[in-house]
Amino acid sequence: MEAQNYSFVDLLPYSSKSEVTHEFLNKIAQKASQYLEECNNRENKVIEFTPPAELIKLVDFQINENGDSLNDILRHTDQILKYVVKTAHPRFFNPLWAGVDTMAVAGEWLTSATNTSMYTYEIAPVFLIMEKFIWELINQKVGFKDGDGMFFPGGSLCNIAAINLARFKCCPNIKEDGVFGMKKLIIYTSEESHYSITKGAALCGIGTKNVVKIRTNDVTGKMIAEDLDEKIQQSIAKGEQPMMVVATAGTTVGGAYDPINQIADVTDKYNIWLHVDGAWGGPVLLSEKYKKFMDGCHRIDSLTWDPHKMMGLLQQCSFLVVKEKGLLQQCNSANASYLFQKDKQSYDVSWDSGDKTFVCGRRNDILKLWMYFKAKGLKGVENDINKCFENSRYLTSKIKERENFSLLREPECTNVCFRYTPPRIARMPEGAEREKELTKVAPEIKKKMTEKGSMMVAYQPLKEHVNFFRMINSNPGQTFSDMDFILDEIERLGKDL
DSSP: OTTSOOOGGGSTTTOSOHHHHHHHHHHHHHHHHHHHHHHTOTTSOSOOOOOHHHHHHHSOOOOOSSOOOHHHHHHHHHHHHHHSOOTTSTTBOSSSOOOOOHHHHHHHHHHHHHOOBSSOTTTOHHHHHHHHHHHHHHHHHHTOSSOEEEEESSHHHHHHHHHHHHHHHHOTTHHHHOSTTOOOEEEEEETTSOTHHHHHHHHTTSOGGGEEEEOBOTTTOOBOHHHHHHHHHHHHHTTOEEEEEEEEBSOTTTOOBOOHHHHHHHHHHHTOEEEEEETTTGGGGGOTTTGGGGTTGGGOSEEEEOTTSTTOOOSOOEEEEESSTTHHHHHHOOOOTTTOOTTOSSSOGGGOOGGGSSOSSOBOOHHHHHHHHHHHHHHHHHHHHHHHHHHHHHHHHHHHHSTTEEESSOOSSSOEEEEEOOHHHHTSOSSHHHHHHHTTHHHHHHHHHHHHTSOBOEEEEETTEEEEEEEOOOOTTOOHHHHHHHHHHHHHHHTTO
16 A cells, blocks of 8 residues: 555545555554554553644644545544544543443444344344343343343433433423423432533423432532431422432532432432432442442432443444333423334334334444443453442542641542642641642642653542542453552642642
8 A cells, every 4th residue: 555645535435455454454453453552551641732722733634625645644643643632541541431441442343344224123222132131231231121222322311311311201291381380390419410401401402401410428428318308398389390300320520429228218208210320339339348338229210321431442332221211202202203104014013113212323332332231241241340430449548648638528439539738738737829820730739640651540629628639440451550559649749839
């Protein structure tokens, strides 16, 4: 290929020169494989940070009138891989996901190559059967006897789909008549819940002002069930319609698991839909050791789960499971006659799943998840999840031992929230001036680590706490030595602040 000036017209399906296609795709695959190898080398940077104005000069982003050659595309690929964040690096701890699972990569490549949508059995026969087997497994783990499930592009849309379901269950006529002339519908959720609940309320016509935030325990971050009960009573007294409670299994910042049984006692009392946002912490249901955090899960109505987070699947892999079979279809179906013909002769049309969701074209997110489970088995997946928890517990123990480090909360999920206080600030008396100085520490250290490329860790404030670090363990390739490195590096970068 190097000696030839091939272009896209020399590839399938434009040309019969299959050898050019093979060579080009093999070169791309080799670059991707080499990139993953480099990502997992701790001697390499997590990021080659470059400001936007400079990056625009270094990478050829411009789209030209005439396309570039295949050799040009290969050179562009090298540029791209040089400057992207190496999220597979064992010292990338920034969001609620990290690492790249090789089996999931293989599944993703095959997903792209097979390029189908998931609305009918006639165009996705293998993959819809895969979904059926995965739904049976997940529903069994949740405790649903005959539940249902659906993939959505991200946990936020799973939560929004759950809001839509709860609204339909509460007010079945709303699908045809809309929200006009109805009582004010109310959603109740933790003050530490994900912002997608508020966004979903806006999108579904409920209104952000009708999302009632329930207090959380200052020590644990868990929703207080007694406050939930009180807020529901207040809504009823005002003539409002309690529609839904959203609990969280693994809050975004603190990693708290809301007490499902206590909350379910309240929702049973008032006959309200109970959804659990387990996008982050839901995978503990696959761990014998840690599934206790979700005791009572069989009592809920729906659950969001993101395998692309703690389980290490590739972006995106998110699904919603629902206790009541058939409800997804009732709520979302539009019966498009050009897709969902009832008189198909080749197969049972109940396999056509496209009308169970509010989208039409639906990406195949099942193959990488199925291959992941197939390769690792339930025991291998459980070991990966337990490893993430072990790393977080080790890091917690080291924070407690080290001077100038302080733990904000005892972790439940694998989030470890802690603060580093440089010696200069540690000597300052308690008060507003000290807090003002302290809030600058995490952003400054984050800037230094990013520019150095040594690691990436997120920071944020929460409630009365000024900026602190939130360390996430979601990559089973990380080790105790990586946990030690975090604290050593933060101290190196921040000791003179």
